[in-house]
Amino acid sequence: MAQTVMQGLDQAKSDAFAEKMLGVLNGAGLAMMSAIGHRTGLFDAMAGLASATSAAIAAKAGLNERYVREWLGAMVTGRIVEYDATAATYVLPPEHAAHLTRDGSGENIAGTTQWISVLGGVESDIVECFSTGGGVPYEKFDRFHEVMAQETNQTVHEGLLENVLPLARGVRQRLEQGIDVLDVGCGSGAAMCLLAETFPASCFRGYDLCDEAIDAARREANDRKADNVRFETRDITALGEPASYDLVTAFDVIHDQKDPAAVLREIHTALRPEGTFLMVDIAASTYLEKNLDHPLGSFLYTISTMHCMTVSLAQGGAGLGTMWGEERALQMLGEAGFTDVDVSRLPHDILNNYYVARE
Secondary structure, three states: OHHHHHHOOOHHHHHHHHHHHHHHHHHHHHHHHHHHHHHHOHHHHHHOOOOEOHHHHHHHHOOOHHHHHHHHHHHHHOOOOEEEOOOOEEEOOHHHHOOOOOOOOOOOHHHHOHHHHHHHOOHHHHHHHHHHOOOOOHHHOOOHHHHHHHHHHHHOHHHHHHHHHHHOOOHHHHHHHOOEEEEEOOOOOHHHHHHHHHOOOOEEEEEEOOHHHHHHHHHHHHHHOOOOEEEEEOOHHHOOOOOOEEEEEEEOOHHHOOOHHHHHHHHHHHEEEEEEEEEEEEOOOOOHHHHOOOOOHHHHHHHHHHHHHHHHHHOOOOOOOOOOHHHHHHHHHHHHOOOEEEEEEEOOEEEEEEEEEEO
8 A cells, every 4th residue: 555655656746845854854953053052142252253263253152162163063054154164264144143143133033943942842741732632831841931031022122112102092102191001921021121111100010920930020120120110920810900000011922821811801801991902912814724824834833832822721721822813813802892903013023913902
């Protein structure tokens, strides 16, 4: 039977697929090596460096030369770093550095590659879930809050004042005058600390389910000397704070929740009349067939399988997943009581939709 199946193959199609899978293997290796380049500071060290030997690169980064040399091998064969064989020197082109360094002009994709190793750490747990169901809880994910904070800082926080707030009509002026603000799923608190510094007349709160995240948020507030912001460990599915806030924000957290519909209802109830809900969440469709050409489709479905869906299921939740999509998001916002919802995209952020919702 196997021989019969093999005889029926379209050989060109088979060869093309084999080539694709070889690309997957090389891409996976480059993702891991890029994460190491980010974490060790190698990309940052090379960004301002002319052609240099592995020893010079290692010295500038303060690292072991032998490891740096082998890492450079991956970078050169992956066409990320250029190599002069005669001089045995390496250079990171500025066009590449723009997408790999902390100070680059483009998005730091090297930082995003850290998710591969973070999610790989729970692979065996996820494999078990394929057989038994259930999910993997937050505490199983090593470095999750650290990497998530970096990701959100890059996509949302960097443009929060200049690009995001203007999407919500009149909110900046109200913040300057003094209002009450809540961030649900606040993570490490960078967004609320930034707003608290910028708008001292307003009062800010951040709630998150994870003690580790709240501890980090409190340290951030303390370091910034922001005394108009407070962070608490709270289950936001039972918020119970009616008409308490003028602005509620949620940055890429609703789809992770145990009961996202309940959270949206609680948020609607927590807003005062004329209040605003600013929700940032994944830019995708609810329908798989509409995501075929999504530039990050496979990556985001992987994130969903390995984190967003499973952490919800671990709580006995809905398991909505990363790719719940714009259509379902709008439906659920409507069911929660929001009748006026605007959806925007921002040029600096290919990952997210920006929803501004009012009653």
